[in-house]
Amino acid sequence: xxxxxxxxxxxxxxxxxxxxxxxxxxxxxxxxxxxxxxxxxxxxxxxxxxxxxxxxxxxxxxxxxxxxxxxxxxxxxxxxxxxxxxxxxxxxxxxxxxxxxxxxxxxxxxxxxxxxxxxxxxxx
Amino acid sequence: xxxxxxxxxxxxxxxxxxxxxxxxxxxxxxxxxxxxxxxxxxxxxxxxxxxxxxxxxxxxxxxxxxxxxxxxxxxxxxxxxxxxxxxxxxxxxxxxxxxxxxxxxxxxxxxxxxxxxxxxxxxxxxxxxxxxxxxxxxxxxxxxxxxxxxxxxxxxxxxxxxxxxxxxxxxxxxxxxxxxxxxxxxxxxxxxxxxxxxxxxxxxxxxxxxxxxxxxxxxxxxxxxxxxxxxxxxxxxxxxxxxxxxxxxxxxxxxxxxxxxxxxxxxxxxxxxxxxxxxxxxxxxxxxxxxxxxxxxxxxxxxxxxxxxxxxxxxxxxxxxxxxxxxxxxxxxxxxxxxxxxxxxxx
Numbered sequence: 001x002x003x004x005x006x007x008x009x010x011x012x013x014x015x016x017x018x019x020x021x022x023x024x025x026x027x028x029x030x031x032x033x034x035x036x037x038x039x040x041x042x043x044x045x046x047x048x049x050x051x052x053x054x055x056x057x058x059x060x061x062x063x064x065x066x067x068x069x070x071x072x073x074x075x076x077x078x079x080x081x082x083x084x085x086x087x088x089x090x091x092x093x094x095x096x097x098x099x100x101x102x103x104x105x106x107x108x109x110x111x112x113x114x115x116x117x118x119x120x121x122x123x124x
Numbered sequence: 125x126x127x128x129x130x131x132x133x134x135x136x137x138x139x140x141x142x143x144x145x146x147x148x149x150x151x152x153x154x155x156x157x158x159x160x161x162x163x164x165x166x167x168x169x170x171x172x173x174x175x176x177x178x179x180x181x182x183x184x185x186x187x188x189x190x191x192x193x194x195x196x197x198x199x200x201x202x203x204x205x206x207x208x209x210x211x212x213x214x215x216x217x218x219x220x221x222x223x224x225x226x227x228x229x230x231x232x233x234x235x236x237x238x239x240x241x242x243x244x245x246x247x248x249x250x251x252x253x254x255x256x257x258x259x260x261x262x263x264x265x266x267x268x269x270x271x272x273x274x275x276x277x278x279x280x281x282x283x284x285x286x287x288x289x290x291x292x293x294x295x296x297x298x299x300x301x302x303x304x305x306x307x308x309x310x311x312x313x314x315x316x317x318x319x320x321x322x323x324x325x326x327x328x329x330x331x332x333x334x335x336x337x338x339x340x341x342x343x344x345x346x347x348x349x350x351x352x353x354x355x356x357x358x359x360x361x362x363x364x365x366x367x368x369x370x371x372x373x374x375x376x377x378x379x380x381x382x383x384x385x386x387x388x389x390x391x392x393x394x395x396x397x398x399x400x401x402x403x404x405x406x407x408x409x410x411x412x413x414x415x416x417x418x419x420x421x422x423x424x425x426x427x428x429x430x431x432x433x434x435x436x437x438x439x440x441x442x443x444x445x446x447x448x449x450x451x452x453x454x455x456x457x458x459x460x461x462x463x464x465x466x467x468x469x470x471x
Binding site: 019 | 171172175176178179203206207209210211212213214215216
């Protein structure tokens with residue numbers, strides 16, 4: 001993966017967010033991090049154009065599903081690959097994510113290494 | 125106009141006090157800002173190094189943690205807590221090693237004996253995060269006295285995959301039956317019995333007589349959802365006795381616990397379904413029709429047909445007719461049948 005691939009990580013837990021950003025950077029991704037759903041939407045409106053998004057389902061401001069629906073409704077981001085990170089074993093959350101247009105999902109607790117591999121496949 | 129000396133003195137005193145308070149507030153704010161800054165620096169340093177080492181085959185936790193300051197170790201513990209809750213796989217295994225290298229497991233074991241309950245709960249949470257098993261005797265002697273520590277100890281047995289997690293964990297949870305379980309306790313009872321509820325059935329045989337009705341309802345709910353393929357029919361005797369409990373809520377919950385067990389003829393034969401559908405409480409009768417619908421055999425269908433004709437309560441009759449319709453019986457008339465057929469037609 002080259003540094004041309006820009007990943008937006010939207011996660012409110014700073015430990016998880018920083019770990020994901022670190023793992024993505026050492027895998028040669030360019031990374032932007034945001035900790036709030038509303039901030040994420042603001043960044044998108046302001047012209048941020050990620051090539052892929054890792055999106056936590058539970059976020060302050062606007063939850064991950066709302067962010068995803070807005071992304072999908074945005075002409076420029078309608079096809080951007082999105083991986084949702086949802087709560088453990090909650091089938092409804094997973095289904096809701098897919099219905100909102102997620103391309104893939106992982107449930108917490110999750111493996112960051114696996115997430116990076118999944119992202120790589122989506123960005124191919 | 126002259127100002128009196130006492131008034132002047134008082135004004136000076138008030139001004140001095142205000143200046144004093146202002147200086148102290150300012151001092152505290154500066155101190156706090158400095159502390160936050162040092163903390164943020166420590167967090168940044170620790171985080172960068174942690175993530176870097178986490179990706180290595182040999183993270184070298186021992187050599188690294190020996191060099192950490194007290195503040196850095198505290199930040200690292202806090203970070204570790206959040207990461208262990210959210211991660212699994214290779215990274216988690218390495219973080220568990222880090223936690224043990226930091227001495228968190230050892231400290232938590234010692235803290236199990238602490239007097240303050242929040243210290244014991246924190247210790248149990250760390251032991252569960254690090255998946256560090258604790259001997260049954262030690263858990264019992266330190267955790268049996270409070271429902272919160274009992275639930276946390278039972279959860280620890282589960283996450284550590286203790287060979288007697290089902291039996292011992294269940295015993296701990298329902299040790300004192302005078303009050304219902306917390307949401308966490310109930311969830312733990314469920315996960316401990318998910319693969320087989322025989323431990324809970326046996327525990328009920330000896331202790332259900334002392335259990336509070338709210339706890340009985342919770343236990344019945346767990347038994348409703350959890351299988352028990354190896355328990356003999358006699359193990360259900362106490363649960364069968366609950367079908368005649370004075371509380372309709374308990375009777376209803378007990379019926380629910382039998383609904384999924386209709387495949388055991390010996391058990392079915394011991395339950396007086398006639399008595400259940402004759403219960404004075406409509407909620408209990410509704411549950412009984414649900415049980416008969418799940419069983420679906422000849423006698424059950426006959427009772428449902430009788431209810432479809434003669435059940436006085438509209439809601440109960442609807443449940444009975446709906447059960448018949450869903451089991452392929454469509455032989456009645458009247459408004460309940462019309463309703464159910466309309467429901468079936470619209471999906």
